[in-house]
Amino acid sequence: MMFARILLAGLLLSASAAAHAADTIRLAVQKTGTVSWELKVIRDRGLDRDAGLDLEVTELASPEAGKIALRGGSADVIVTDWLWVSRERGLGARLLFYPYSSAVGAVMVPSASPITTLADLKGRKLAVAGGPIDKSWLLLQAAAKQDGIDLRSQASIAYGAPPLLAQKTLSGEMDATLNYWNFCAALEAKGFRRLVGIEELLPRLGAKGRVAMIGYVFDEGFAAAHGDAVARFIAMSRAAKEILASSDQAWDAIAPLTGAPDAATLRAYRDRYREGIPRRPIADEEADARALYRVLAATGGAEIVGPAAELDPGTYYRGLPGG
Structure with a gap:
């Protein structure tokens, strides 16, 4: 717990956070998704308060509903994949992606x-x-x-x-x-x-490491207007992940949200979740996503990637210090 708070404090300093009224971020998430696990940790440990953020969370039935919420302006942040972000950018939407998890099937x-x-x-x-x-x-x-x-x-x-x-x-x-x-x-x-x-x-x-296939997605305009809040949001999420990475007790607290029917299933969720925590530089993530995009384009065609043969170069968010 202490390590997580130190991590959050360091990231907030690098994002030039200052004491002020809490900034509101509207987050649309799938009700049964893993984001709800992190959100419980965030709220139970007061990480949102530490980050100076007021999270307005809307729980949705499906990932598609989140995309509609973001594009319709009723949400600031959702979780989805970089493939969709790149495709939407190719169609004119100025969306950005920041890695959330590399856990895959x-x-x-x-x-x-x-x-x-x-x-x-x-x-x-x-x-x-x-x-x-x-x-x-x-x-x-x-x-x-x-x-x-x-x-x-x-x-x-x-x-x-x-x-x-x-x-x-x-x-x-x-x-x-x-x-x-x-x-x-x-x-x-x-x-x-x-x-x-x-x-x-x-x-x-063609990838050189584990690739975060899903991530936080938000609009370029939102990031430009609320860059400091976005940095604090990402720092808060990282701190929650570090708690879940290091504390088995934290998993006992979120067990009801996971739907795990027994201890063995909860342990399996815990271990696979921890393996999926992104820890690679953004440049490495983007390079591997670019390689996999070409494979997906060749295998799935325009039905999955749209008209663009390459990952849109502005897909990844690089607004964090050093990022």
């Missing part, structure tokens, strides 16, 4: 499954969360093609909602599932094993 199989390689998925039933243009699914296809495997045609693919597909995999209706990281963690706690994590495939696709 995995291909999960039952512990006793004979499937041990991507090639073993040939002829198998593979459940894919997020639909045919899901980023993890496109990246998995690209990596498999390097081994001469066309998963889309050589496996039996079923698309659907993450919780439904996780249940179908548990019941044995599917041989494997590519799902979001928290559902994979829950399967892991039930004895399933990771055939491959998407983060393990990224070096094969």
